[in-house]
Structures are given as C-alpha cells and as structure tokens.
Amino acid sequence: MAKEKQQQQEEDYHKMLRSYLGLSFSMFLATLANNSVPTLQGKVRMLSLRAVEAAEELRQMKSRRQEDSKANARVVEIFASHRNAWQAEEKRLLQQIEAAAEEIARLRGRVAELEDCVARAEKEVGERDEMIGFMSRRIEEEGLGGGEHYGKKSGEWFQKEVEEEELVGSTRSLEEEVEVIYEQHSQHFGNNGFDSEFMASASKFWAEKASLWQGLTIFYSLLLQTAVGKHMLSSSRVVD
Template sequence: METQEHQQTHEQLLSSYLGFSFAIFLGSIPKSSLLYIQSLQTHNESLTKKLLQAEEQLEQLYSRRKEDYKANARVVEIFASHRHTWQQEEKRLLHQIDENVEEIGNLRAKVEDLEIRVDELKREVSDRDELLNFMTNRGEDDDGEFYGEMMESRFGKLRVSEEGANDKSGYDYKYEVQDNGNYGGGNSVLGDYHNVGDLGSIYDGHSLLSSSEFANSGVSKFMAERSNLWQGVQYEPVEPTHDFKHYVTRRESPWKVDGDSSGVSAKLKLLEQELQNLENISENDLSKVPSLMKKQAKRYQALGGKIDDLCRRMQENDPCEPNAGLEFRTQRQTEFLLEALRLQQRASETGQKLAALQTETGMGCGYGNDLVEGRARLTTRLSLNSIRNNFRDIQRNLEIWLARIIGDVEGILARDGASRVNDYYISPRYPFVQHDRF
C-alpha cells in the first residue's frame, strides 16, 4: 500500500512539474511566434486531409488493380481456351486436307487405270473389228492359198522335170516325188499335172474370177477333166507325211527363229551405235532428230521383243504337237494366229511412223549457213542415210518375220483342220472369228 501511494504521489508531482514547465514555456514565447504556430497547425491539418485523400485513392487503385488482374486472368483463360480450340481445328483441317489429297491421288490413279483400260478395250475392239473385216474379206481370197498349202503338206513339194519346165504351155509335167507308197511317180493322182502350189493358184484363180470368166478359161476345162480323179483319194493323217523329209527340203519354222537369228537384234545394236555417233557428231545442230530416232528404235525393240516372246511361247507350246487333240491344237494355233495378226497391225503402224519420221528428218536435213560445212556435214548426211537404211531393214525383217509366222500357222490350220474347222467354235473367247472362213 505504501509503495502504491508513494508511486501515485511521484506521478502527480511529475505531472505538475511538466504542466508548470509547459506553462512557463508558453509564457516565455513571444507573441509573433503564436501566429506562426497557428499557420503550422493549419498546414498540418491540410496535410492530414491530403494524406487521408491519398490513402483513399491508393486503396481505390489497389482495388482497381485487383479487378483488372482478375479481368486479365479471365481474358487470358478465354484466349487460351480459344487458342486450344483453334489448334485442334487446324490439326483437324490439316488431317482432312491430307486425307483429301491422298484420296485425290487414289482417284487419279484409278482414273488413269480406267483410261488405260478403256484404251486397251477400245484397241481390242478395234483389233477385233479389223480382224473380223480382215477375215471376212480374205475368206474367199485365201481359200486357194490354204488349199495349196494343205495339199503341199500332204503330198510334199513336187519338183517339175526339165521337159515339163521347158514346155510351159501344156500340162504334161512330170514330178519326182517319193513317199510311203500311196502317192508315187507317174501313177499317182497328181503325176502328170501341176505341183501343189500351181493347183492352189488355180483354186485361188477360181475364187478371184467370175463364174463366166472362169467357165470360158482353160482352167475351167482342166478342173472339169480332172475333178473325178480327186474323188478316190484317201487322205492320210498328218503323221505319215513326215516320211517326205528325207526327199523334200524343208525350211525352219519361222516361230523357231529368235531375234538374233532373224537379224533384228544385230540391226538394233548397230542402229543404237549409229544413233550415238550421230548424237556426238551433230551436237546441237540436230538436237531433235536423234531423240525422235531413239523413240522409233525403242518402238522396234518393243515390237521385236513381243515377236520374240510369241516365238518362245510357240516353241514351248508346239502347234504341231501330234499328241495334243485336234480341237485343242486348233484353238492354240488360232490364238497364236490372232496375236501374230495384231503384231502385224502394230508393225504396220510402226512403219507409218517410220515414214513420217523419215519425212520429218528429210526436211530437217536442209542445213543453214550457220552449220558446220565440209567433212562434218558430209559425215552427218552419211550417218543419217545409214540410219534410214537400218530402219528400213529392221521394218522389212520384222514384216517378213511376222508374215512367215502367220503363213506357217495358217498352213498348219489348213493342214490339220481343213476338214473339221467348220465344226470348231472359238467363242466366247474369240467370238469375232468366223468359222465358215475355211
């Protein structure tokens, strides 16, 4: 208790002391300073108000900043979501574009395949129509040739004696043919008459002449006199005719000849070398001519390859195989004949392109004054002439090769199927072949 009272007394004395001191201080201040104190108080109040206003503005700025931050965050979130959506849409569109491009490529490939197929079908239809017209037009014209080849295959190739050869006006010809005893010497049915080729020509002449012309000709009389001699002839099968081979000279079947044996391969190799030499000689003078000639050479290479492939397949499936049935042999031979005829048509088209090429290169050989004169010009002309000759030789060799193949197959058909081919139907695979041609 005493301590608390003593402490309170001490505080009262201190307060009194401070009050008296402050009063004495105020009393000692001059009067002019009082005005200054009032101005300071007024200024202090104004500053206090400004401070309060600044604090209020600062709080407002803080609140606005928070609102702006929230708004910006919302905008960023919205933009991010939109950007993600745009990226997904872009990926989808790119993927769709790739799929469309791939589909377009597939459709174009299908269109090209269909166009190629349409061209092949058109060409096949054209070939069939041409073959139909060809076989229809040649139906009567080739009967004599087929008949002659058939008789030649059965009786062998007959040789005319010197006496008969010297007397071409008569029919008293003698032949020397030795066979298996059925058709021999002067006692045979054909002993005193023309050889088989002549008989075929006579038969062919009957097809070409009108009825009145044929009746008035000597051939009609000859055929009338000798028609009865053929009625008793007994035809032998194909196999006994092989006994003729010791006495009758036979040539190798054309379908047993390859490209090297026919001379086409060697000509093509020589042509390739000459084209290379021409390209080296002419340089820029005839820049277009070697390329055109190379294209023509490639056509001949392709055609020769197809003919060679046909011969190879004919060798693998021998059309003269006696063990095979007649109907199967006839069908196989007809297929080979049709393919050979198509190749012959293609060879004819290649020949037309060769003629156009020769015309174009002939027009292009008129060199101007800017070209090299003298030896270079002469060498170029000689090279072009040699290439043209090689082209003609290749064209001729291919045509002869195909003609021999076609003639050989037609002869086989006439020999093996002349009596039964009318009953043979090739349809539906070859419905355009007329079986009444034979």
C-alpha cells in the first residue's frame, strides 16, 4: 500500500509539473505574439527587400561580367590581329635592311675598285709626267736631232693618251653604273637607304675624281700642243 501511494504521489507531481510548464509556455507565447509579431513581420519585409536587391545586384554583376568577357575577347582578337601585322611589318623591314646592307657592301666594293683604278691611273700619270719632262729636256737639248726621236715618242704619247681615254671611259662607265644602281636603290628603299655620311663622302669622291680626270685631260692636251709647237718651230728654223 505504501508503495502504491508513493507511485500515486509521483504521478500527481509529474502531472502538476507538466501543467505548470504548459501554462508557462502558453503565457510566454501569448505575450510574445502581442509584442514581437509586428516587429518580426517588419524584419521579414526588410529582409525580403534586401534579398530582392541582392538578387538584382547579382543579376547586374553577372550581366557586367558577361559584357566584360566579350570586351576582353574583342581586345584579345584586335591585339592578335595587330600583332600579326606588326610581325609581318617587322619581317619586311628586316628583309629590306638585309638587302640594303648587301647593296651597300656591293657598292662599297665597287667604290674600292674605282679607287684602285684611280690609284693606278695616278701612278701612270706620275710616270708619264716624268717621261714628258725627260722628253721635253731631250728635245730642247738635241734640237733638230731629236725630231725623229720626238716623232717616235709622240706616237707613244698618242697611244698612251688613247689608253688613258679608254681607262677614263671605263671609269666613267663604272660611275654611271653606280649612279644607276643608286637611283634604283633610292626608288626601291626610299631616301634612307644610305646614311648621310656615306652619301657625302661618295659625292665628294666623284666630284674629286671627275675634276682630276678633266684636269689631266686638259694638261696633256696643252702639253702635247706645246711639244708640237716646239717641233714645228724647230723644223721651220731648219728650212730657213
């Protein structure tokens, strides 16, 4: 009996505790509904608006990202096309530079050949000057006796003058060829095919060589006329 009574008391105690807890939660919920529901509803509306704004911002960001991707793709395509054009232009300019360098080397070799020709011609001119001076002295010393010898030497002078004219002609032909090559080079590569220093030295070189040949031709013509005049004067004296 005592045991049953104790169990009955425990059950009553549990029932009372459950009732108390249920009543407490009910009163808490009643108080919460009256005070917090409007606030929570406002927060829900605010959060909903923020969610809508965030979704709109996300949509705009995605749209901008797509536009940026398209713009970047266009920039890459334009840069690639320009890069190909730049590479082709660079290759063409390098080929022109190589061709110009080869042409300059060939022209400098031709100029060196012309300088060798001029050096040989100047050497021959010096030798002829010595021979002419020697023959002039012999003519003056021998007088009439040197007429036959003079005639022979005059023939040699005429022959050497012809050789000199041939040398001058070959040199002038080389000069004309160089001028034609330079004109073709200027038309093909433009005005910047050669540097100013090389062009100035080349112009000076041709001017000096042209004046040299012209002066030599006039000198030999006058010297030959003087020698012939002396010979004619000596012959007229013998006749008298």
